[in-house]
Amino acid sequence: MPDSDPSTTAARAEPDFGSVVMNAHSPREPGIGTVIESSRCTRAKATGFVRHVAIDVSQTKLAGAFRAGQSFGVIPDGAGADGKPHKVRLYSIASPSQGEDGAGNVLATTVKRTIDEHWNDHRLFYGMASNWLCDLQIGDQVRVTGPVGKRFLLPTDQAGHRYLFLATGTGIAPFRGMVMELLAANHSADITLIVGVPYATELMYDEQLRALEAKHSGFRYLTAISRHEQDDGGGPMYLDGRLSRHADAFRELLADQRTLVYLCGLAGMEIGVYLRLAELVGPDGLTGYLHAADGDLGDLGQWDAATIRKQVRPGPRLMAEVY
Ligand SMILES: Cc1cc2nc3c(=O)[nH]c(=O)nc-3n(C[C@H](O)[C@H](O)[C@H](O)COP(=O)(O)OP(=O)(O)OC[C@H]3O[C@@H](n4cnc5c(N)ncnc54)[C@H](O)[C@@H]3O)c2cc1C
Structure with a gap:
């Protein structure tokens, strides 16, 4: 397991995403x-x-x-x-x-x-x-x-980070590319991907991802099936349920200042994920991932969907793309 010495990287700061091209073609000139x-x-x-x-x-x-x-x-x-x-x-x-x-x-x-x-x-x-x-x-x-897209990107220092990718539905798309890129550059990149879908038949790129997991010991591919039992036992669960199921491992991953969390998929998914992050890392650990629109995250125990929508924003080590 990699060490979690915060001095190894500019931990709490926003990662450097490098230069990015935007709108090389506009809708007027596709x-x-x-x-x-x-x-x-x-x-x-x-x-x-x-x-x-x-x-x-x-x-x-x-x-x-x-x-x-x-x-x-x-x-x-x-x-x-x-x-x-x-x-x-x-x-x-x-x-x-x-x-x-x-x-x-x-x-x-x-x-x-x-x-x-x-x-x-x-x-x-x-x-x-x-x-x-x-x-x-x-x-x-x-x-x-x-x-x-200027921020939902891999950092320039790819090897200096650990990655937690959280996808629902077609939110898997950017992670397919990111996982392929990270593993091509570094055989043992530390990546956990959790995919949430209603039925196992809806898993996308499942074979490709399982093959990558078999080949790369640092890559963990987990699924959360919301409308039937899990392959590894356990009842139906949403993506955030998978975080709770392996709470100890995720607590360790999230406490590491090098960890970057990305989430992509259906609007609304962030609510369950944010609640779970708050539970797993507590108020101090949360600052790298989430911050409040008005500077005060309030009592995490009192968070509900409305508070989260209004108050909670991605922090420097959390990248969210929901649609
Ligand atoms: C940053 C970003 C990335 C995205 N990435 C992906 C991706 O990788 N894959 C993907 O599949 N999609 C993705 N989307 C969504 C995609 O852009 C389209 O919104 C989606 O494909 C639907 O477009 P459409 O033209 O088929 O539907 P549209 O013809 O635009 O219809 C959808 C609209 O119709 C209305 N509508 C929906 N259901 C009904 C209904 N039952 N009755 C009446 N009206 C209804 C709603 O207003 C809805 O917005 C992404 C969106 C964003 C913003």
Whole structure:
């Protein structure tokens, strides 16, 4: 286990994320990428449809310009019922900074088809961009923008940190890229990834992540299945339940000043995670991860969803991207 001497790094300070390119292509001047792969990344019988879509951006200004953790924009072809062109939608880059091809010319994302009954008339509701993107065939062109994102990034001193990645649903996307990047640079990088999904069939990149875990002793891949029992015993649990289940190990990890926590996924997930962080590290340890909008985190025992939304913000060692 690595030592936890705070003097080894500028512990409580915000990590240096290095330089980052933003909006090499704006929505007014998108680049044109080409789809080179589209494959299902959930198992058969999953309740939703999620695709891994890889796009060749070599003819755009995104080539070599994006970093793991950033997002890029997609502008679907055509126009809405009102005749106006479709607006840009953001998708997390699921690739390492070196891209799928190792040269920054191909980026991938993890797209979930938005499908529901319409709120108003219960007719089938198809999200515009997600279904358009998932329908694209190999060789089809796609208008791309970005990259965007200045803080949800790996630090420049990658080897100087330990990592706790927390994902729900397609929030796995940036972590796939980050895990690949960290392990390629350092065989024994210290990474814990926890993925929360409703059913095991919805786990994305599960085989790839299990293979990486088998190969790299410093990489731990844990799942939290909310609607049935866990593989390793225990009842249904949300992602934060997994933190409690291994409380001693997470207390040690979180107390280490080198640890960086990242969370990505559905808006609302941060509430359970923040409550659990507070329980695990207590008021003193919490300052690196969370701070209060008005400077006072108050009585942690009294936190509820409304207080957290209003009062609690990511601190220097916590990066959050929820949508
Ligand atoms: C930084 C960032 C990163 C993201 N990364 C990813 C990613 O990696 N993968 C991913 O899949 N998504 C990601 N998203 C979400 C993505 O941008 C889109 O919002 C999502 O794909 C839905 O877009 P859409 O065009 O398909 O749906 P839209 O056509 O935009 O429809 C969704 C909208 O329709 C409305 N709506 C929803 N349900 C109903 C209903 N039942 N009846 C009526 N109206 C309804 C809501 O207002 C909702 O906002 C990310 C978003 C952000 C901000």
